[in-house]
Amino acid sequence: LREQLRHLEELQRLDARLQEIDRLAVALPKQLAADQEDLGRIEALLQRERAQLQETEAYYEKLQDQVKSEEGQFHKSKQKLGQVKNTKEYLATQREFETLKQLASTHDEELAKLQAAMEQFKQSIVAHELDVNKLRGHLESSSQRTIAHVEEMRAEAVTLRAQRDAISKHVKPDLFKRYSTIRIRRGLAVVPVHDGVCKGCNMSIPPQLYNSLQRANTFETCPNCQRIIYWSRLMEDDSATTGA
Numbered sequence: 001l002r003e004q005l006r007h008l009e010e011l012q013r014l015d016a017r018l019q020e021i022d023r024l025a026v027a028l029p030k031q032l033a034a035d036q037e038d039l040g041r042i043e044a045l046l047q048r049e050r051a052q053l054q055e056t057e058a059y060y061e062k063l064q065d066q067v068k069s070e071e072g073q074f075h076k077s078k079q080k081l082g083q084v085k086n087t088k089e090y091l092a093t094q095r096e097f098e099t100l101k102q103l104a105s106t107h108d109e110e111l112a113k114l115q116a117a118m119e120q121f122k123q124s125i126v127a128h129e130l131d132v133n134k135l136r137g138h139l140e141s142s143s144q145r146t147i148a149h150v151e152e153m154r155a156e157a158v159t160l161r162a163q164r165d166a167i168s169k170h171v172k173p174d175l176f177k178r179y180s181t182i183r184i185r186r187g188l189a190v191v192p193v194h195d196g197v198c199k200g201c202n203m204s205i206p207p208q209l210y211n212s213l214q215r216a217n218t219f220e221t222c223p224n225c226q227r228i229i230y231w232s233r234l235m236e237d238d239s240a241t242t243g244a
């Protein structure tokens with residue numbers, strides 16, 4: 001019985017690791033893909049910001065040219081104002097002069113706003129470039145690591161499965177069947193009972209059952225969680241497998 005239990009516990013350990021490997025083999029590449037998507041999002045954002053900056057710069061230059069030509073008009077208008085010959089002409093020129101003055105002040109404000117916007121774009125671009133570079137560097141190394149790690153785990157799984165097959169040959173077929181059924185349903189299939197408490201479900205087992213566990217002649221099942229149970233002291237010298 002002790003030997004059978006030891007086999008079952010070893011089986012359980014191998015199965016747990018195999019399950020973990022299966023989980024990681026899916027989860028790690030998934031995480032990598034998610035990180036790559038993040039990078040793609042920031043890169044797209046960066047591209048949009050660069051395009052916006054370019055557009056703003058183009059508009060700024062256009063406006064600057066316009067302002068220059070308006071300045072020319074303004075000076076002309078000012079000169080004209082000094083040379084007018086009658087009131088009617090004066091009033092018209094005065095109106096033109098005021099309009100141009102107003103336009104110049106509006107455009108100055110607009111240019112200042114554009115400059116501030118361009119400055120902001122530039123700062124944001126620099127920050128996002130840093131993010132992209134950091135993330136890209138991280139992804140490069142982590143993707144290589146992940147691929148290597150998954151490879152290693154696959155190789156490990158092959159070894160573990162071979163060990164599992166070898167051990168399962170030593171387990172009595174009906175016990176093995178019982179083990180497999182519980183394992184699929186509950187994860188842990190074989191658990192110790194310590195001080196009358198099942199370590200699988202943390203419930204007390206009936207004293208009678210605890211007594212027969214201590215005699216260790218038969219395989220018993222926890223009445224609450226249906227796991228295969230054994231007396232914890234029975235395997236105590238087997239430190240590698242108890243208490244897991």
Ligand SMILES: [Zn+2]
Binds near residue numbers: 198225226
């Ligand atoms: Zn239980």
